[in-house]
Amino acid sequence: MAWCLRSCKTACGQKFLDQKENAVQLTERINRIQISPTAAVIAEAEKLKAKGVDIADFGPGEPDFPTPEHIKKAAVRAIEQNFTKYTATGGIMPLREAICAWHQRELKSHYEPKECVVNVGGKHSIFNVVSVLVQQGDEVIVPAPYWVSYPDIVKYTGATPVVVETRAEDGFAVRAADVAKVITPKTKLLILDSPSNPTGGVTPPEECAKLLELCKKHNIWLMGDECYSHFTYGNNKPFSVASLPNSKNHVIIIGSMSKTFAMTGWRLGYTLAPAQLVTATVKLQSQSTSNPTSIAQYAALAAMTGPMDSVPAMLAEYARRRRRIVDGLNAIPGIECGEPGGAFYVFPNISARLGTGPNALAKDCSELATLLLEKAHVALVPGAAFGAPGYLRLSYATSIERIEEGLRRIEKFFSRAAAA
Numbered sequence: 001m002a003w004c005l006r007s008c009k010t011a012c013g014q015k016f017l018d019q020k021e022n023a024v025q026l027t028e029r030i031n032r033i034q035i036s037p038t039a040a041v042i043a044e045a046e047k048l049k050a051k052g053v054d055i056a057d058f059g060p061g062e063p064d065f066p067t068p069e070h071i072k073k074a075a076v077r078a079i080e081q082n083f084t085k086y087t088a089t090g091g092i093m094p095l096r097e098a099i100c101a102w103h104q105r106e107l108k109s110h111y112e113p114k115e116c117v118v119n120v121g122g123k124h125s126i127f128n129v130v131s132v133l134v135q136q137g138d139e140v141i142v143p144a145p146y147w148v149s150y151p152d153i154v155k156y157t158g159a160t161p162v163v164v165e166t167r168a169e170d171g172f173a174v175r176a177a178d179v180a181k182v183i184t185p186k187t188k189l190l191i192l193d194s195p196s197n198p199t200g201g202v203t204p205p206e207e208c209a210k211l212l213e214l215c216k217k218h219n220i221w222l223m224g225d226e227c228y229s230h231f232t233y234g235n236n237k238p239f240s241v242a243s244l245p246n247s248k249n250h251v252i253i254i255g256s257m258s259k260t261f262a263m264t265g266w267r268l269g270y271t272l273a274p275a276q277l278v279t280a281t282v283k284l285q286s287q288s289t290s291n292p293t294s295i296a297q298y299a300a301l302a303a304m305t306g307p308m309d310s311v312p313a314m315l316a317e318y319a320r321r322r323r324r325i326v327d328g329l330n331a332i333p334g335i336e337c338g339e340p341g342g343a344f345y346v347f348p349n350i351s352a353r354l355g356t357g358p359n360a361l362a363k364d365c366s367e368l369a370t371l372l373l374e375k376a377h378v379a380l381v382p383g384a385a386f387g388a389p390g391y392l393r394l395s396y397a398t399s400i401e402r403i404e405e406g407l408r409r410i411e412k413f414f415s416r417a418a419a420a
Ligand SMILES: Cc1ncc(COP(=O)(O)O)c(C=O)c1O
Pocket: 061, 120, 121, 122, 123, 124, 147, 193, 196, 197, 225, 227, 255, 256, 257, 258, 264, 268, 269
């Protein structure tokens, strides 16, 4: 919007203030971070879809399955029973109890409700925890490829994200020996995302135990992001660092209803941590979001206490899609795709087709993602968004038919561009 540059009065007397275009003075804090690149890709794809373009969409990191019936019904019941008012800031007690019981049953932890707080999605849980634990001068270790929000949440607090690389040939597992190399006296927190977004990498339990020992030795918090805990393949099983002996004083668990129960829009997550830390995040929450939506809390209560059969059903379908997409991508010359151990993403290496050489399709992965969207109508996220240039992230939380269609388009684009 162009603002009036002179002070003037309209006939009705309304005063326009002197304002230059783009003259809003934002804080240095907000200028440190960027809009989530995955949200940006989704927005670009949506624009094309609105124009009627058929997009093979590998962008969104959300289940394409509906929220299970019993969870939806619990929300309807909550409305009918007028559970539509403020609740306790940290969530209703029955839900906090149910989360602790669910986590104990599913992931072998031992938490009490005073060590549990319900948040407005897992992202909010992470934002709260990082906000109360770190500040200017502190360092947070973030294994790469990383989920897009970790570095920016850390930067927003004034602390510094310190990236430690994981390797494709190692299934993108986080290795304690690599983490040890970047620990300094300023390190306060290590973020462990397993199974990982964007790679699907799973860090094995024995390596998690080594990471915990390292954290204990250096007095560092280990934050386990368990958003994808129940989507693991082959020999990988759901695992929590909170199940390791004597872990409680060093571990923070981030959980979410979003993926496990196909509830991304409900905005419901939780934190499990020592009571003092939980109390601090409740204080922050009391001055920001207040309680998560009451209705969503009753829905989450049904998720935590009800049948879990939707989870293996989703997992079986993801496993089928994973097989198809991994095989399909590896059949395209110039694409190398490992087999992810969990989550619902593949993270192929396409560096052989980047640069300025005769085989290059684009100068970098961001340009390639843009070309794939514009020319082949395939939406995906460039690896650079996750600190991994040379890669692309594809979510296979989409039907097998759309996966087939997307693979056809990628293959055509790769072969045509190579011949051009
Ligand atoms: C690794 C990881 N952690 C946390 C979240 C946050 O999920 P939500 O805020 O929907 O619970 C996501 C969402 O994509 C994620 O991929």
